[in-house]
Amino acid sequence: MLRTIKYLPLIICFLSLCNCKEKTKPEIANAKVAVERPNILVVMCDDLGYSDVGFNGAKDITTPEIDKLASNGTIMTSGYVSHPFCGPSRAGLMTGKYPHTLGAQFNLPANSEVTVGKGVSLKETFISTVLHDAGYYTGAIGKWHLGPEPAYHPNRRGFDYYHGFLGGGHNYFPEQYTAAYNRQREQGKKVIFDYLKPLDHNGEEVKNPTEYLTDELSHKAVEFVDNASKRENPFFLFLAYNAPHVPLEAKAEDLEKFKDIKDENRRTYAAMVYAVDRGVGELVTALKENGQFDNTLIVFLSDNGGKVTKGATNFPLREGKGSTCEGGYRVPMFFHWPGKVASGQKFSYPVSALDFYPTFANLAQAEIPEGKELNGKDIWPAFSTGKNPRKGEMVFVLRHREGYSDVGVRQDQWKALKTNQNTWKLFNIDEDMGEENDLSHQYPEQLAQMVAGAKEWSKFHAEPQWFDPEELREIWKEKDMAKFNGTFDLDEGK
Known part of the structure; x- marks a missing residue:
């Protein structure tokens, strides 16, 4: 069963797949693996909403630089990540596996003693290591959230270069977060909020930062490209912006551009997205000036969906x-x-961040470690010919809550969904992106076999290494949540 499951993954959950109205055209990708190995640049935003970029329909947020790349590339209208939270999603990208199979199904909590010595298992080989071993010059800039301690540092997980912060978020204005950090140290506090801690540069504290965080990350990315371009081998850069993740903090000049937006959260959020767009433009300029633009695969995405209560x-x-x-x-x-x-x-067929691992390895002509299990798959052959990479296969998403689990299953045009301990529902995602029309009574056999598939998949989950919030640890034990009691019963629910 494990052999079957490792090819299910991807986008977990339900999307307009096979019979999409927006049919994928055979000529849409025309991409074949080049003899010359490409540079690979992944730009990941944090908590960016699906429709908060121009290429997906944003009207009040302007993203001209990002949109230019999107319009001259191929937009994945059914692009997915492996989990709806930051840390697990990143674990999926780096390992090519569902975070649930790693015991990383919760965020690493900030400032918690329970995470001392914790991080994504060192037995897992990250895609950065695979590319590094294939001769790539590798860099990570921005948010890490995969383990804060030295053993889990990016420099020890395949990255030659790192500049950013190791926790799950950070404040944006250095004069503010530096002052707050120093004040708490002077007060003798042993545990200081992650968002205030000094930035990290290859394992050393960054002294006296001066730039708005998004701008600093962009400028470090430009420096990385400048330096990497002097080398003979290609590069891999994982640029993980903090924006537009909370706290909502934007530069005055960026806020001015969105003064017509009345809602304060939305206005600040828009300005933060605009700062990312500016940085992407600067990075593209650097690629062109260094003669690297034409041989660079740029992948843009968010780590999960947007937080609707925060703009x-x-x-x-x-x-x-x-x-x-x-x-x-x-x-x-x-x-x-x-x-x-x-x-x-x-491209309307499903693509998942889980796929990046094997796909990047293919393009880089790199060797995946023997015995390495993957839930993602190399999508390049299907993508190149405009075909659905996983017709008939089931893909999953799951989030543990306070004593119960929310689950989703996708198979072709169907999506099965169970949330808030309610009964299972069935949707035709091709025709119902908003998941409004429950078809479970019309197609009970389809629903039953999808729920059975999810139950089988759950058998390969690992015990969580940590919990967030920590209170869930006792609930997990009390409710015996590892057994998914009642989760996959079709006749139970409110």
Whole structure:
């Protein structure tokens, strides 16, 4: 069964797949593995809503630089991540496996003694190590959230270069977070909020930072490209912006551009997204000036859905960050690579961040470690010919809550969904992106076999290494949540 499950993954959960109205055209990708290995640049935003970029329909947020890349590349209209929260999603990207199989199904909590010595298992080989061993110069800039201690540091997980912060978030203005950090140290506090801690540069504290965080990360990315371009071998850069994750903090000049937005959260959020767009433009300029643009695969995405209570919108998708509904983990995504990825096209079949591991390894002509299990799959052959990479296969999403679990299953045009201890529902996602029309009574056999598939998949989950919040540890034990009691029963629910 494990052999079957490792090819299910991807986008977990339900999307407009096979019979999509937006049919994928055979010519849409025209991309074949080049003899010359490409640079690989992954730009990941944090909590960016599905419709908060121009290429996905944003009207009040301007993202001209990002949109230019998207319009000259291929937009993944059904792009997914492996979990609706930050840390597990990143674990999935780096390992090519569902975070549930790693015991990483919760965020690593900030400032918690229970996470001392914790992080994504060192037995797991990250994609950065695979590429590094294949001769790539590797860099990670920005948010890590995969283990804060030295053993789990990016420099020890395949990255030659790192500049950013190791926790799950950070404040944006250095004069503010530095002052707050120093004040708490002077007061003798042993545990200081992660968002205030000094930035990390290759394992050393960054002294006297001066730039707004998003700008600093962008400028470090430009420096990385400048330096990497002097080397003979290609590079891999994982640029993980903190924006537009809370706290909502934006520069005055960026806020001025969105003064017509009345809602304060939305206005600040928009300004934060705009700062990311500015940085992407600077990075593209650096690639062109260094003669690297034409041989760089750029992948853009968010780590999960937007947080609707903090300025984001995921319309027309239902709900947002933290949800197993589409809005929780179906994210803005595109691929761009001049001459290799088709320009001005949309790919409507599912693509998951779990796929990046084997796909990047293929493009880099790198060897995946023997015995390495993957839930993602190399999508390049299907993507290149406009085909559905997983017709008939089931893909999953799951979030543990306070004593129960929310689950989603996708198979072709069908999506099965169980949330808030309610009964299982069935939707035709091709025709119902908003998950409004329950078809479970019309197609009971379809629902039953999908729920059975999810139950079988759950047998391969690992015990959580940590909990967030910590109170869930006792609930987990008390409710015996590892057994998924009642979760996969069709006749139970409110």
